[in-house]
Amino acid sequence: MSTKLIRNAAIVDGSQDRPTEPLDIAIENGRFVEVGSGLRFSADETIDLEGGIVMPGxxxxxxxxxxxxxxxxxxxxxxxxxxxxxxxxxxxxxxxxxxxxxxxxxxxxxxxxxxxxxxxxxxxxxxxxxxxxxxxxxxxxxxxxxxxxxxxxxxxxxxxxxxxxxxxxxxxxxxxxxxxxxxxxxxxxxxxxxxxxxxxxxxxxxxxxxxxxxxxxxxxxxxxxxxxxxxxxxxxxxxxxxxxxxxxxxxxxxxxxxxxxxxxxxxxxxxxxxxxxxxxxxxxxxxxxxxxxxxxxxxxxxxxxxxxxxxxxxxxxxxxxxxxxxxxxSGEFALRARYMPNQAVIRSATLDAARVLRMEGEIGVIAPGAHADLIAVRGNPLDDISVLAGQGEGISMVLKDGRVMTRT
CATH class of the missing domain: 3.20.20.140 (Metal-dependent hydrolases)
Incomplete structure (x- = not known):
């Protein structure tokens, strides 16, 4: 059984026009199991993001x-x-x-x-x-x-x-x-x-x-x-x-x-x-x-x-x-942002994309039961969509199924 706890992470998933307050995110066996403030969760690894922003994969x-x-x-x-x-x-x-x-x-x-x-x-x-x-x-x-x-x-x-x-x-x-x-x-x-x-x-x-x-x-x-x-x-x-x-x-x-x-x-x-x-x-x-x-x-x-x-x-x-x-x-983000609000552009790659794939609740969201897919970003994409541009320069960590795939 593999467990991980991410502390002090504000979430942006396209559901609202501002990040959430910093929250804790508990992961067990590749799935999110709890999201909230001040979680008491015994984990193999704890990562403190110090108020940084995370998004669903x-x-x-x-x-x-x-x-x-x-x-x-x-x-x-x-x-x-x-x-x-x-x-x-x-x-x-x-x-x-x-x-x-x-x-x-x-x-x-x-x-x-x-x-x-x-x-x-x-x-x-x-x-x-x-x-x-x-x-x-x-x-x-x-x-x-x-x-x-x-x-x-x-x-x-x-x-x-x-x-x-x-x-x-x-x-x-x-x-x-x-x-x-x-x-x-x-x-x-x-x-x-x-x-x-x-x-x-x-x-x-x-x-x-x-x-x-x-x-x-x-x-x-x-x-x-x-x-x-x-x-x-x-x-x-x-x-x-x-x-x-x-x-x-x-x-x-x-x-x-x-x-x-x-x-x-x-x-x-x-x-x-x-x-x-x-x-x-x-x-x-x-x-x-x-x-x-x-x-x-x-x-x-x-x-x-x-x-x-x-x-x-x-x-x-x-x-x-x-x-x-x-x-x-990732150039599609900036292209769409010329014609749509950043929130809607983000949603098209998270919550709405999950609906297109008929995997709502499984991916595109940081919530209990979903695959523990998550990225930590250097900045707020609701204000500056270019955080998601390029080859991942604006991304400091990628998790897929709770496994850290890259971290800088």
């Missing part, structure tokens, strides 16, 4: 831990062993930035998740969908116009984000196989995308029956479908089919924003990736045809942030960066 609702280069077609060609080793570095960097839980939206497998859960690697907790489901010529079909390689070649490639399935029966089988393989939800590509060669944004790809098939399988297994979406027509179509989480949503209309706020679906904007792709994409290997698509969604996505916040939509923090650009993961 941060949550990124949209990452690709196996995307070791921005050229995703090339990434799929890499040896699985190389992708694994590179992914370990990417995940460790995320943890050092304070992200103790990340949701992978295509690529990470059960082996990487188990390694993190077992503590075999220093990495965030992984929530996975396995391979994202796409159709021939859709997002994650990286073969391009001149390649007719059989898609089965990609089946065992760790470096590929998705799998191709055409028709209701294939979609059903693929969804079942991903859940059998450890997927905790299903991801579908329900619109065109930036990084793939043959699918324009606003392209209505999967048929209505195919989308409904994926939703039926997911719900039958007690989970949900999250969908890659930009264009409002594609978003409305997906919502009508039962999709419950929108990834990106850059071109969503005011009417559809009001709908998701009313009906309770989630949305995960990922604006930092477009901001960075526009300037640095080619340097990190993004093909020219993908760079050309960025402008279509970049400005619109930023403008939508204020509308989503004002409507009260459930919004999770997401980065969606690729390869070496993943170092910009």
């Amino acid at each position: 941060l949550i990124d609702c949209h990452v690709h831990v196996i995307a070791t280069t921005a050229n995703l077609g090339q990434n799929a060609e890499l040896p699985n062993s190389l992708v694994t080793i590179r992914s370990l570095k990417l995940m460790n960097d995320m943890l050092m930035r304070g992200f103790t839980t990340v949701r992978d939206l295509g690529g990470a497998d059960i082996g990487l998740k188990m390694a993190s859960d077992e503590g075999a690697i220093a990495a965030p907790r992984l929530v996975i969908c396995g391979k994202a489901l796409s159709q021939t010529g859709g997002h994650t079909d990286y073969r391009g116009s001149y390649s007719n390689r059989d898609v089965s070649w990609y089946a065992d490639r760790l470096g590929t984000l998705g799998r191709i399935c055409d028709g209701v029966a294939e979609v059903q089988r693929a969804a079942r196989e991903e859940i059998k393989g450890g997927a905790q939800f299903i991801k579908i590509m329900a619109d065109g995308g930036v990084s793939s060669p043959s699918d324009p944004i606003g392209y209505l790809v999967f048929s209505v029956d195919e989308i409904k098939a994926a939703v039926e399988i997911a719900k039958g297994f007690g989970t949900y479908v999250s969908a890659h979406l930009y264009d409002d027509r594609a978003i409305v179509r997906a919502l009508d089919c039962g999709v419950e989480c929108i990834e990106h949503g850059n071109l969503i209309s005011d009417e559809t924003i009001a709908r998701i706020a009313r009906e309770g679906q989630a949305i995960v904007p990922t604006n930092i990736t477009y901001d960075y792709l526009a300037t640095e994409g080619p340097r990190f290997g993004l093909p020219p045809e993908s760079v050309a698509k960025v402008a279509d969604v970049r400005e619109a996505g930023l403008e939508r942030l204020s509308k989503l916040h004002e409507a009260g939509a459930l919004m999770g923090y997401g980065s969606d960066l690729l390869g070496g650009m993943q170092a910009q993961q």
Whole structure:
């Protein structure tokens, strides 16, 4: 039995516009067991933060831990062993930035998740969908116009984000196989995308029956479908089919924003990736045809942030960066803070992110029963969101499941 006591720590979790009074936080066997003033708790280790600020471990609702280069077609060609080793570095960097839980939206497998859960690697907790489901010529079909390689070649490639399935029966089988393989939800590509060669944004790809098939399988297994979406027509179509989480949503209309706020679906904007792709994409290997698509969604996505916040939509923090650009993961904080209050930005990476992941009360909060994920920060992010920027320079300690992962 491992115990730890953190004394004199003010908490910021996005639930209010100021830090709490300094409190004591008791941890036992990887969980928070008590939070309050002047706790009497016998602990193996006591850490006195002397009135400093702590936050729940941060949550990124949209990452690709196996995307070791921005050229995703090339990434799929890499040896699985190389992708694994590179992914370990990417995940460790995320943890050092304070992200103790990340949701992978295509690529990470059960082996990487188990390694993190077992503590075999220093990495965030992984929530996975396995391979994202796409159709021939859709997002994650990286073969391009001149390649007719059989898609089965990609089946065992760790470096590929998705799998191709055409028709209701294939979609059903693929969804079942991903859940059998450890997927905790299903991801579908329900619109065109930036990084793939043959699918324009606003392209209505999967048929209505195919989308409904994926939703039926997911719900039958007690989970949900999250969908890659930009264009409002594609978003409305997906919502009508039962999709419950929108990834990106850059071109969503005011009417559809009001709908998701009313009906309770989630949305995960990922604006930092477009901001960075526009300037640095080619340097990190993004093909020219993908760079050309960025402008279509970049400005619109930023403008939508204020509308989503004002409507009260459930919004999770997401980065969606690729390869070496993943170092910009924390840049989404400052980007959102131009359009939303700092408190709301923080909440999107803590309490609201936990709701998006359907792990409310488990993560994103410092409260009895939750995983003991915590970061200590040098300053008050409610006043200065840049405390969370960079590579963790503003973070003095990271705990995951009660274990100190780094302390400076």
